[in-house]
Structure formats: structure tokens, C-alpha cells
Amino acid sequence: MRDFAKLRSLVLLAVAVSLVGCSSFSQAQKTPGSADGQHWWQSAVFYEVYPRSFADGNGDGIGDLKGIESKLDYLEQLGVDAIWITPCYPSPQVDFGYDVSDYENIDPTYGTLADFDRLVEAAKKHHIRIIMDFVINHTSDRHPWFLDSKSSRTSAHRDWYIWRDGRANRQPPNNWISGFGGSAWKFDPSTGQYYYHYFATAQPDLNWRNPAVENAMFDVTRFWYKHGVSGFRLDAVDLLLEDPKLHDNPILPGKDEMGSPNMLNKYNDKLPENHQVLRRLRSVADESDAVLVGETYTDSASELKEYYGAHNDEIQLPMDFMFCTVDKLSAPAFRKQIALAESTGGWPTYVIGNHDMSRSYVRYGDGKHNDQIAKLMAAMYLTLRGTPIMYYGEEIGMENNDPTRKEDVKDPMGITGWPKYKGRDGERTPMQWNGSANAGFTTGKPWLPVPSSAKEKNVESEWKDPNSILQFYRQLLMLHHRNVALRDGDYVALNQDDPNVLAYLRQYKKDAVLVALNMSGTAQQVSFNLSAEGFTSPKASTILTTLKHAPGDRIDQIALEPFAVYIAQVSP
Ligand code: GLC
Ligand code: CA
Numbered sequence: 038m039r040d041f042a043k044l045r046s047l048v049l050l051a052v053a054v055s056l057v058g059c060s061s062f063s064q065a066q067k068t069p070g071s072a073d074g075q076h077w078w079q080s081a082v083f084y085e086v087y088p089r090s091f092a093d094g095n096g097d098g099i100g101d102l103k104g105i106e107s108k109l110d111y112l113e114q115l116g117v118d119a120i121w122i123t124p125c126y127p128s129p130q131v132d133f134g135y136d137v138s139d140y141e142n143i144d145p146t147y148g149t150l151a152d153f154d155r156l157v158e159a160a161k162k163h164h165i166r167i168i169m170d171f172v173i174n175h176t177s178d179r180h181p182w183f184l185d186s187k188s189s190r191t192s193a194h195r196d197w198y199i200w201r202d203g204r205a206n207r208q209p210p211n212n213w214i215s216g217f218g219g220s221a222w223k224f225d226p227s228t229g230q231y232y233y234h235y236f237a238t239a240q241p242d243l244n245w246r247n248p249a250v251e252n253a254m255f256d257v258t259r260f261w262y263k264h265g266v267s268g269f270r271l272d273a274v275d276l277l278l279e280d281p282k283l284h285d286n287p288i289l290p291g292k293d294e295m296g297s298p299n300m301l302n303k304y305n306d307k308l309p310e311n312h313q314v315l316r317r318l319r320s321v322a323d324e325s326d327a328v329l330v331g332e333t334y335t336d337s338a339s340e341l342k343e344y345y346g347a348h349n350d351e352i353q354l355p356m357d358f359m360f361c362t363v364d365k366l367s368a369p370a371f372r373k374q375i376a377l378a379e380s381t382g383g384w385p386t387y388v389i390g391n392h393d394m395s396r397s398y399v400r401y402g403d404g405k406h407n408d409q410i411a412k413l414m415a416a417m418y419l420t421l422r423g424t425p426i427m428y429y430g431e432e433i434g435m436e437n438n439d440p441t442r443k444e445d446v447k448d449p450m451g452i453t454g455w456p457k458y459k460g461r462d463g464e465r466t467p468m469q470w471n472g473s474a475n476a477g478f479t480t481g482k483p484w485l486p487v488p489s490s491a492k493e494k495n496v497e498s499e500w501k502d503p504n505s506i507l508q509f510y511r512q513l514l515m516l517h518h519r520n521v522a523l524r525d526g527d528y529v530a531l532n533q534d535d536p537n538v539l540a541y542l543r544q545y546k547k548d549a550v551l552v553a554l555n556m557s558g559t560a561q562q563v564s565f566n567l568s569a570e571g572f573t574s575p576k577a578s579t580i581l582t583t584l585k586h587a588p589g590d591r592i593d594q595i596a597l598e599p600f601a602v603y604i605a606q607v608s609p
Contacts, residue, residue, distance in 0.1 A: 078268070078328040078353060079384060080524055081118035082419070082514055083168065083426040087392050088125045088147055089133060090467045091429055093479035100467070100478070102148035106156050111496065113163040115432065115507075116514030120160070121168040121270045121330065123392060125153075129179050131239040132449055133465075134170075135272065136177035140257040150264075157265035166267035168330065173254060174273040175240040182253075183241050190228050197250050198241045199233035199279065212285045213305055218295035218453040221305075235276050235305065237449050245277045245314055255321050268328035271318075271352065275334055277311045280304035294458040295450070307340065315344075315351040330386065330426070331355040342381035354386040354424055361394060366401055366410065366556040366600075368539040372530060375421060375541075379528055385423030389414055390431055396464050397428075398436050403558065408434055409600040412509045412583055413554055416602040419513040420543065420552050422528040430468050432510040433499050438488035439463035447485065471497035512581055516604070520580070522548040529570060537561050538597060542570060542607070549607045551577060555597040565592040567607065577605040 092104030102125065112120065124134030125147040134144070143153050157167050176183055186194040201210040201222075209222035209231055215238075222231040223238045233242045243250050258269060289299035315329075322329050331352040335341040336359070344355035357378050363370040378385040390397040402410050411434045418425050440446045440462055443455045451460015462485055469491040470477035476491040499505035517523055526545035532538065537557035543550045549570070555561050567575050579587040581604040588595050588603070597603060 075525065076328075076353070077166075077326075078119070078424060080518065081166075081424060082116060082517060083119045083121055083330070083354075083424060084112060084115075084117040085121050085123065085391060085426060085428045087123050087429060087465055089484060090465050090478070092468060092470070093481065093483075094148075096480040097146075098479050098481040098484050099146055101146065102143065102152040102156050106152075106159050109159055109163040109165060112165055115511055116518060117165060117427070119166040119168055119267060121426070122170065124170045124172055124272075126172075129177055129239065131177070131237055133447075135172055136175075136179075136237070136240050137172045138177040138179040138181075140172075140254075141260050154264060161265070167265070168268045168270055168328070169261050169266050170272055171258065171269035172272045173243075174276045175234065175236060175242045178239045178241055186241075187225060187228065187232075190230070196247050197244055199244050200228070200230045201233070201283065202229075203231050211283045212288070212300070213283075213302075214286075214297045214300050216295075217450055218297055233279065235273070242276070242279070246281065246310075251314065251317070255318065258318070258321055258327075262322075262325040262327060266327070268322065268330065270330040270332065272332055274311070274315070274331050274352070275307045276305065277314055278308045280308065295454045296457070307335075312343065312346070312351060316346060319346070319351055328353050334358050338377045338380050341378070342383060345381065345383040349383075353384070354426075355383070356386045356388050356426065358388070360387055360418075361389065364400065366403075366413070368535060368537055368554070368556045371417065371539050371556070372533065375528065376530065378423070385421065386426065387418040387421055387423055388426045388428070389418055390428040390464070391426075392428070392465050393461055394464065396435055396437050397431055398434050406558065406600050407436075408506055409583065411506050413556065413600050413602055415506070415510055415513055416552065416581070416604065417539065417554055419510075419517050420523055420550070420604065421541075422526065422543065425517075427510075428464075432507050433469060433496055434494050434506040435466070435469060436488060436490055436494070437463035438466045438486060445486075469495040471495050509583075516581060520548075520550060520606075521545050522550040522606075526550065531565055531567075532563065535563070538563050540565065542567065544570060547609065550580070551592065551603075551605045551607050553595065553597060553601075553603040555599060555601045558599045560599060561597045563595050563597060565595075567592070572607060572609045575607050575609065577607050579603070579605050 086105060089100050091100045092108050094101045094103030125143055126137045127139040127142050127144045128134045128136050143150050160167055182194045182197050185192045186198045203209055209220045213221040215221040216235055217237045221233055221235055224231050234240050235242055284304045286303050287301045289301055291299045293299055329352045331344055333344050333355040344352045360374045363374055397414055398407055398411050401414055439459045446452050446460050448460030448462050451462060466485045467476055467478035467483045467487050472492050472495055475483050476487045476495055499507035522543045522545045526543035529542040529544055531540040531542055538553055538555050538561050540553040553563055575592055576590045577592045583602045584598060
């Protein structure tokens with residue numbers, strides 16, 4: 038079940054001599070000797086950009102496409118291969134772009150279509166691909182399709198949305214609840230029917246049972262492929278189709294943080310029919326060698342597995358949000374989630390944060406060792422098998438800056454959920470570029486406030502500091518691209534009973550990398566036996582660690598400081 042509010046609450050630097058001094062590299066260098074048949078998106082690191090908050094090019098306090106373009110050098114040097122830009126289409130901005138009123142243009146706040154084309158070209162020169170956000174489940178209530186749909190019961194677009202008569206006594210058609218609080222139905226007095234909206238009332242759901250909707254939406258993807266995008270992140274893709282009979286959902290005990298009764302979304306979430314649409318959407322993507330990334334809120338390995346498609350013909354990168362339900366540092370809990378992702382047989386897609394959940398820096402931090410823990414988390418998800426998706430600012434240890442007064446809240450979820458749920462503004466604050474006022478994000482007044490921690494946590498100062506979170510990310514990204522075992526190797530769980538240290542081997546033929554992560558606040562002594570993996574007298578050589586003194590070449594006695602990261606190449 039998708040539930041941001043719940044997810045939120047659950048939810049000697051490197052000895053890598055060979056890495057030092059490499060400030061930039063070309064795409065070709067990033068994938069030397071890639072295993073046969075690897076797709077570009079498998080060796081890529083994705084980076085989510087929330088355009089309102091990334092960089093402001095014109096001083097109006099809101100980020101824009103020119104701002105993004107001005108930061109391509111940074112993104113390339115960091116080692117990012119693709120940026121996913123959250124919606125920048127024309128929109129009334131009720132849900133900050135997730136309410137689209139025109140799928141084939143750019144909102145003037147962010148620039149023009151010509152700016153977009155220039156961004157794609159410039160990004161290409163930096164070996165960076167652009168992924169757009171496809172808001173596939175719903176449009177804005179100001180979209181011309183909806184305006185026509187709403188105009189009369191017989192309008193050409195009436196059946197493009199989900200209209201139904203109410204029940205007796207002015208009751209909505211059924212008991213479905215909106216993820217943004219309250220009933221998922223809104224009465225329209227002019228035509229006397231209700232329309233369905235899983236999210237805000239300004240976000241009516243499209244009727245994907247209507248082939249005209251499918252055609253129009255598939256054409257939208259073709260439009261952007263022609264403009265050079267390399268794929269889409271599919272927004273709210275679990276919610277595409279609904280039960281045509283509109284059965285009531287089973288009610289569960291208690292209330293959610295938006296104050297609505299808890300509910301099992303049996304009849305409007307992850308219906309089997311969604312997969313038919315995805316297969317057809319994928320065929321269109323395949324014509325352009327494009328990637329589909331899914332906002333897939335799954336509850337089990339089998340649900341996640343289904344998203345890849347029975348013949349790998351649906352979503353290439355369904356995000357594994359079950360991973361994010363591990364809400365504290367716990368070696369056994371992460372081990373279990375990794376095993377679950379591996380058990381699907383698919384190519385995993387790991388994230389530790391995004392614009393809908395509290396920043397990983399605060400979710401996992403203990404308040405005292407947050408920087409170390411941020412490095413530990415990075416070392417985990419950037420060395421696992423699969424494609425990682427970073428969230429802007431995570432690489433500098435950005436923290437949440439939640440509103441403290443209701444009148445400051447911008448997110449519609451925070452407005453409804455206040456004070457229990459303060460919404461998502463806190464994880465969407467401006468990127469921290471330097472220690473100046475407004476963190477160098479804008480010369481104007483930023484649309485959301487910058488936290489005081491930006492004085493130390495910013496790109497400029499961390500770039501210079503070899504011990505910073507940023508430099509640690511940079512080295513991890515280089516390893517991720519250059520190390521064959523990390524890029525293409527199998528995942529082999531090690532020391533599976535260890536309650537404190539998460540350890541695994543990434544093995545590609547004779548190449549192997551050992552990763553040991555102390556998820557506890559106490560020193561740990563670990564010992565590895567790799568004979569089952571064919572290493573009779575293994576020798577380790579450290580490639581990246583946070584340990585003050587890198588251990589010798591033996592793997593039968595490694596001392597790990599609290600929250601330590603130890604990554605070593607192992608030879609047989
Ligand atoms: C997705 C987005 C979220 C948005 C919602 C409605 O979950 O990530 O930010 O509010 O869809 O479009
Ligand atoms: Ca701007």
C-alpha cells in the first residue's frame with residue numbers, strides 16, 4: 038500500500054589511491070568490460086532532481102531548467118549518468134507539478150520547450166541522460182481533457198475520467214479513500230455525478246479502460262522520446278485501473294495520519310489489468326531503447342516480480358520501496374530486504390529517499406553519528422547489485438527542514454494532515470550549493486526555507502573536504518562504474534547470523550569485492566570464510582573504507598569501528 042505518511046514514520050578516508058584525482062570521465066570509461074548484454078540503465082546511477090528546488094536560474098526563488106543546466110558539470114563530476122526530473126509540465130501546481138494541465142510543454146516557471154531541448158543537448162555532452170516523470174494515473178482538473186469531460190455527460194472526453202452516480206442520500210459511489218485524505222470522490226453539481234480522484238480533488242484519475250486515453254497518453258511518451266528523453270519514471274503506476282464494479286474496499290482498524298479510516302485498497306490498487314497497459318507502454322519505450330522506472334509500492338516479492346513482466350516486458354526498474362520500510366539501521370532487516378529483492382530474479386532498483394519521504398539523513402541518523410551513518414547507507418545501496426536512484430542533496434547529507442507553523446505549509450498533504458502529518462515540504466528544500474545566504478540556490482527568496490545546517494552541509498565546502506559525505510559518494514560512484522564485480526557481480530550474503538554487521542560479496546567470475554558494514558554503534562570483530570565461494574586463501578586489499586587504519590590483507594580478523602564501512606577487493 039502506498040502511504041507516504043506511514044512510510045515517513047517507519048520510514049583515513051579511502052585508501053582508494055587509484056581513485057584520487059579523477060575529476061571527470063567519459064561515458065565510455067564508465068563501463069569498461071561491461072558484461073555481455075548489460076543495458077545502459079543497468080550500469081547507470083540515476084539522480085532525482087526536484088526542479089523547483091535544485092537551482093534557480095532567474096532569481097524568482099523557484100528552481101528551473103536553466104538552473105539544472107548550470108549544474109551539469111557538478112552532476113558529471115559526481116558520477117551521475119541519468120537525471121530523473123520530477124514533473125516540469127504546465128501545471129496549476131496544486132501538487133507541485135503532479136497535476137499536469139498539458140503533457141507536451143514546459144511550465145513557464147521552469148522555462149520553455151526550447152530550454153528543455155537545450156538541456157537535453159547540454160546533458161548529452163556531459164554524458165547524462167534525461168528521464169521525465171510521467172504522471173500517468175491522473176491529470177490536473179484544469180487539463181483541457183478534464184474541462185471537456187466535466188462540461189456535460191455527453192462530452193467527447195466524458196469517458197476519459199471516472200464518473201459515477203452517487204449512492205442514496207448524497208453518498209459517494211463507494212467507500213474509497215483518497216491518499217490525500219477524505220473520500221476519493223468529488224461531486225460535480227453541474228452534471229450531477231461524482232468523479233474519482235485517488236489524490237487531491239484537483240487530480241482526477243484518467244480512465245485507462247478507455248482506449249482513447251491509452252492512445253493519447255502513449256503519444257505523449259512518443260513526443261518526449263522525439264525530444265531526446267531516455268525514459269520515464271511512472272508516477273503512481275500501481276493505481277492505473279480500478280474495479281469497474283466499484284466494490285467497497287475492506288476497512289481496517291484505526292485511522293491513517295491523514296485522519297481517514299485505514300483501508301485495504303483491494304479494488305483500486307495493483308489490479309492485474311495494469312500489467313496489460315504496462316506491456317503495451319513498454320513496447321512503445323522499446324522503439325526508443327528507453328527505460329521505464331516505476332513508482333511501485335509493493336508489499337511482497339511476488340508483487341515486485343510481477344512488475345518486471347512475465348517476459349521482462351514491463352518495467353525495467355521497478356523501485357523497491359520495501360527496502361525503505363526498514364526504518365532503522367539493522368543488519369538483519371536489510372539482509373532480509375536484499376534477499377527479497379534478489380529472490381524476484383529481476384534487476385533491483387534501490388532508493389533510500391525521495392521527495393515523498395523524510396530524508397535518509399534523518400531517518401537513519403541517530404543524532405550523533407549522522408554523517409557516518411549517511412556514508413554507511415550510501416556504501417550499502419551503491420554497492421548492491423542493481424541500479425541505485427539517488428535523491429538530490431542526499432550526497433551532501435541534507436536534513437529535513439519541516440515547517441513549524443501550519444501557515445507555512447505548501448504541500449497539500451501537509452495542509453490536510455497538520456499537525457499529525459506535516460507533509461513533504463521538509464524533504465524538498467533548496468539544494469545547498471554553498472554557505473552563503475539561501476545556500477546559493479537563488480538570489481531571490483527561496484520558495485521553501487534553507488536549514489541552518491546548510492552552512493556546513495553544502496557542495497562547495499564538502500567538495501574541498503576529503504572526509505565529507507560528498508567525497509565519499511563520489512568515490513562510491515566511481516567504484517560503482519569501474520569495478521567489474523560491483524557493476525556486474527552476483528550478490529552473495531555472508532555471515533548471515535551476524536546481528537550487527539551486514540556483509541556480502543559481489544562476485545563476477547574471478548573478481549570479487551567484499552563489503553562489510555557495521556550497522557551498530559559498537560566496535561565489531563568480523564571474520565569471513567569464503568571457501569564456499571571458491572576462495573581458498575583469500576587476500577583482501579582495501580578499496581574504500583572509513584576505518585582510521587585499513588586492516589591488513591587477512592579476512593579472518595577484521596576490526597570494524599562503530600558504523601564503519603569496509604570495502605575490499607578479494608583475490609583467490
Ligand atoms: C507520486 C508522487 C507524489 C505525488 C503523487 C500524486 O506518488 O511521487 O509526489 O503527490 O504521485 O501524483
Ligand atoms: Ca526560477
